[in-house]
Amino acid sequence: MTQHYFTLLYLLLIGLPFFDTFIESTLNHPENYLDLTETGTVRVLILEKENxxxxxxxxxxxxxxxxxxxxxxxxxxxxxxxxxxxxxxxxxxxxxxxxxxxxxxxxxxxxxxxxxxxxxxxxxxxxxxxxxxxxxxAGLQMINAVGLEDYVTSVIGSEMNFREMDALKSQAVVSRTYTLWSMHKSAWPGFHLKDHEQNQVYKGELISRPDYAEAAQATAGEILTWSNKLILAAYSSTCGGTTGNNSEMWTGPDLPYLNPINDRQMCSLSPHYEWETELSTKDFFDFIKARYAFTPVDFDIQTHPSGRVSTITFYDRFSKELTFAGNEFRLIINRHFDNMTLKSTLFTVHQNGSRIHISGNGLGHGVGMCQWGAKGFANAGWNYSDILSFYFSGTKIVDLNDIEEQKIALSN
Incomplete structure (x- = not known):
C-alpha cells in the first residue's frame, strides 16, 4: 500500500486574531548567529491581506x-x-x-x-x-520600518487584548524573542515579517491602550534564551489543557524548551477551550476526491501521546491510503470549509451515517505559550517570569543589551 504526504512549507491559519504559524524550514538550518546591533529597526510588510x-x-x-x-x-x-x-x-x-x-x-x-x-x-x-x-x-506593497520596542508594543495589543499586566509582559518578551528570530530567519527580500498570522498580528499604534506600551517598557530588551541561545518563542491562543511538542506539529528535531505541558486548565476561560463542529460525510469525502483524485470510503486517526492528532489516513475501496499530518490536515480543512472548522489538532472524530461530528479543545497549534493560559496564571497571581518559565522549560530571561559582543546564536 502506498502513502502520500502533502507538506506545507508555511502553516497559515487564515482569519484568526492570534499568531498561528511556523516556518518549518527554519528548524533544519545549521546553528547561526544574529547580530544584535542590526535589530533596532523592524521592517514589516503591512496590509498585505487587506490590499x-x-x-x-x-x-x-x-x-x-x-x-x-x-x-x-x-x-x-x-x-x-x-x-x-x-x-x-x-x-x-x-x-x-x-x-x-x-x-x-x-x-x-x-x-x-x-x-x-x-x-x-x-x-x-x-x-x-x-x-x-x-x-x-494587483496592488501596492507597503513596508513599515519601525523601532523594535514600538513594534513589540503594537504586537502585544494586536495579539493579546487582555488587561492582566503580567500576561501582557509575557506576550512582550515572547513577541520580542520571536521578532529577533524572524529577523534573522526571514527569507523575504526587503522586509522581516508580515503583519498577520503568518508571523505576528501587528495593527500599528493602538492609541487607546497605554498599558501595552507599559508592558513593553517594563520588559524592554528582555528575550528568552536556552543554553545561551535565542529560542523559537512559539505561541498560540488556547492550548485546550495541554501544550504540544514542536515535533508533533512540524518536522525537525525536538526543542527541549517546547515540551508538552499540562497547563492546569488555566486557559479554560477561553471561548475556544472546548468546541464542537459537524460536517456532512458526503461533503467531507467529496472534497478529498475533488482535490486529490482519491475516493475515500473510510478514514482512521492516530494521535500523539499528548492527545493531538498525528495523522489522518483515508482508505479507498482498494485499501489504498492517503495520509496527512494532523496540523497539515487542519489547515487544509480550514481553508476549504471555514477557518474555524478545526480550531486545533486536539480533537476526536465520530462518524454517524451522513454526519461527521468533531469535538475538540483549544485554538491554534498549541505549541509554546498559551495566551489564554498566561491570562489565567496572571489572574492567579503569577508574575510574567514564572509564566514564561512554565511554558518554556529551562529558559532564561536575559537583556539583549547585556549580551557580550552583541551577537547571539539561535537555537535550532
Whole structure:
C-alpha cells in the first residue's frame, strides 16, 4: 500500500486574531548567529491581506516628509490629507492641486504618528517610516520600518487584548524573542515579517491602550534564551489543557524548551477551550476526491501521546491510503470549509451515517505559550517570569543589551 504526504512549507491559519504559524524550514538550518546591533529597526510588510488600492494619510502630531522620485513634499499636522493610490504603472500621490506618480514613495516620519485610513482597515496609526511601492496592477506593497520596542508594543495589543499586566509582559518578551528570530530567519527580500498570522498580528499604534506600551517598557530588551541561545518563542491562543511538542506539529528535531505541558486548565476561560463542529460525510469525502483524485470510503486517526492528532489516513475501496499530518490536515480543512472548522489538532472524530461530528479543545497549534493560559496564571497571581518559565522549560530571561559582543546564536 502506498502513502502520500502533502507538506506545507508555511502553516497559515487564515482569519484568526492570534499568531498561528511556523516556518518549518527554519528548524533544519545549521546553528547561526544574529547580530544584535542590526535589530533596532523592524521592517514589516503591512496590509498585505487587506490590499487597499487607495489610502488617506494625515500627519497626526509631527510633520511627514513624502519622498517621490524627484520631489519631496512636507505635510504638517493640520495641513489636511494626502491620498496615495494605485496608478496605472506606479504609486500616485495627490494633495490638493498636486498630483505626482512614482514607482516608490517613502514617508519619513519626524517622530509622530502616521495616520492611515482605508476602506479596508478604517483608521490605523503607525510609528516609524513607511515605504509604498508599486508591485503591479494587483496592488501596492507597503513596508513599515519601525523601532523594535514600538513594534513589540503594537504586537502585544494586536495579539493579546487582555488587561492582566503580567500576561501582557509575557506576550512582550515572547513577541520580542520571536521578532529577533524572524529577523534573522526571514527569507523575504526587503522586509522581516508580515503583519498577520503568518508571523505576528501587528495593527500599528493602538492609541487607546497605554498599558501595552507599559508592558513593553517594563520588559524592554528582555528575550528568552536556552543554553545561551535565542529560542523559537512559539505561541498560540488556547492550548485546550495541554501544550504540544514542536515535533508533533512540524518536522525537525525536538526543542527541549517546547515540551508538552499540562497547563492546569488555566486557559479554560477561553471561548475556544472546548468546541464542537459537524460536517456532512458526503461533503467531507467529496472534497478529498475533488482535490486529490482519491475516493475515500473510510478514514482512521492516530494521535500523539499528548492527545493531538498525528495523522489522518483515508482508505479507498482498494485499501489504498492517503495520509496527512494532523496540523497539515487542519489547515487544509480550514481553508476549504471555514477557518474555524478545526480550531486545533486536539480533537476526536465520530462518524454517524451522513454526519461527521468533531469535538475538540483549544485554538491554534498549541505549541509554546498559551495566551489564554498566561491570562489565567496572571489572574492567579503569577508574575510574567514564572509564566514564561512554565511554558518554556529551562529558559532564561536575559537583556539583549547585556549580551557580550552583541551577537547571539539561535537555537535550532
Amino acid at each position: 487597499p488600492n487607495v489610502i488617506r494619510i494625515n500627519a497626526k502630531d509631527a510633520p511627514l516628509s513624502f519622498q517621490l522620485d524627484e520631489r519631496e513634499i512636507t505635510l504638517k499636522p493640520g495641513d489636511g490629507f494626502v491620498f496615495v493610490y494605485l496608478g496605472t504603472d506606479g504609486v500616485t500621490f495627490k494633495k490638493g492641486g498636486i498630483s505626482e506618480q512614482s514607482k516608490k514613495l517613502t514617508i519619513h516620519n519626524q517622530g509622530g504618528l502616521i495616520q492611515l485610513f482605508s476602506q479596508e482597515t478604517s483608521t490605523r496609526y503607525y510609528r516609524g517610516d513607511l515605504e509604498i511601492e508599486f508591485r503591479d496592477r
